[in-house]
Amino acid sequence: MKKNVLITLFILICTHSFSQNFQGIAYYTSIRNMSDTQISSSTLDPGMQEKILESLKKGIEKNYILTFNEQESIYQTEKKLDSPQPNGGEFQVRSNFSGNDSKYYKNLKTNNFINERDLFGKEFLVCDSLEKMNWIIKDEQKQIGSYNCYKAQIIVPVTEKDWKKYEESKKRIESGQTNFITLIEPKEKIIEAWYTLDIPISNGPDKFWGLPGLILELHNGNTTILCSKIILNPKEKTEIIKPKTGKKVTQKEFEELKEEKIKSMTNENGVIELKSKF
Numbered sequence: 001m002k003k004n005v006l007i008t009l010f011i012l013i014c015t016h017s018f019s020q021n022f023q024g025i026a027y028y029t030s031i032r033n034m035s036d037t038q039i040s041s042s043t044l045d046p047g048m049q050e051k052i053l054e055s056l057k058k059g060i061e062k063n064y065i066l067t068f069n070e071q072e073s074i075y076q077t078e079k080k081l082d083s084p085q086p087n088g089g090e091f092q093v094r095s096n097f098s099g100n101d102s103k104y105y106k107n108l109k110t111n112n113f114i115n116e117r118d119l120f121g122k123e124f125l126v127c128d129s130l131e132k133m134n135w136i137i138k139d140e141q142k143q144i145g146s147y148n149c150y151k152a153q154i155i156v157p158v159t160e161k162d163w164k165k166y167e168e169s170k171k172r173i174e175s176g177q178t179n180f181i182t183l184i185e186p187k188e189k190i191i192e193a194w195y196t197l198d199i200p201i202s203n204g205p206d207k208f209w210g211l212p213g214l215i216l217e218l219h220n221g222n223t224t225i226l227c228s229k230i231i232l233n234p235k236e237k238t239e240i241i242k243p244k245t246g247k248k249v250t251q252k253e254f255e256e257l258k259e260e261k262i263k264s265m266t267n268e269n270g271v272i273e274l275k276s277k278f
Contacts, residue, residue, distance in 0.1 A: 023237060026066040026214065027078070027229040028205050033222040064225075066205055068214075072240045073203050075104040103243045104206055106130060113207070116243035117254065120261055123246035126254045133210035135193070144216045144227070147196040152211055154191040162186040192219040199230070 063078040103116040108130075115126040133154060140151040166186050193208065194217040204215025205225045216227040249257070 021069075021233075023067070023069045023233060024199065024201070024214075025231045025234060025238065026068070026205075026216075026227050028064040028066060028225050028227050030062050030064065031224045031226065033224070064205060066203070067238050067240055068201055068203050069240065070201065071107060071109045073106045073108075074240050074243075075106075075205055076102070105240070105242050106203065106207075106209060108202060108209065114243050115207075116245055119254075119258060124254055124257070125243060125246035125248045126251055127248055128251040130209065131207060133208065135211055142194065144194060144196070145230075147198050147216060147230075149194040149196045149216055150213070152193045152195060154193075156189040156191060158186045158188055189221055191221075193217065199232070 064075055065078050066073055066075045068074075102118070105114040105116075107113070111130050113126075113128060113130050117124045117126055135152040135154055138151040138153060142149055142151075163186060166184075191208075193204065193211060193215045195204070195211040195213040195215045197213040199214040200212060201214045202211060203209050204211070205218055205227075208215055208218060214230075216230075218225040
């Protein structure tokens, strides 16, 4: 209790010392661990299965930029030149699932977010209230670059939806049906964040926020997001522009649309048919 009070006092003092024109840019990299992702198929040899997993991994891992001030932020994919296309003999998976190139705008003053999402070629503008983050402050510290960081966690329980998906996948395997991606038995998940009081901005990568300092490292399931560079009060100010492209929907409506689309792509064996190019 005493530790939390001291942290709160520290954040209030530091925040007061920041000017209203304070701005920063944080560069992040996402890393995906595919060890728990399995492919079950009698028609694909081990070499091809490995190529599919590697292609999926490359489609998920990205570099991001978080531009922020005291009240607003926008988190988006770092733009870079496209890599040369693979030769005809190479296997390539085109990931059409949403989120890879999205723009995530947060307004901490109004407690709202705007997320520009692409769902299988259709653009949506998800507008809703910021998700409440039930952080548990831990008594652990470590150094990330030149910043002293503190540990925090969120405990995410297994939902009925998680169990239902797992049981359906298990039944298909037991009945001898092909199951392209095998789900692992769901377990309670712990989201871990490392934040620094040196930058007393209640923000972080993607949808995450709510700590008394900027999040520099985040572990969420098999995905790790690491901050590689921070620029405070850059000489050239960057305007934080709200995303505007796409059909406006709520978070719930978007999740329902995504479920419907995935269901329409799932065959009678429960397999999602991905587009591929040889």
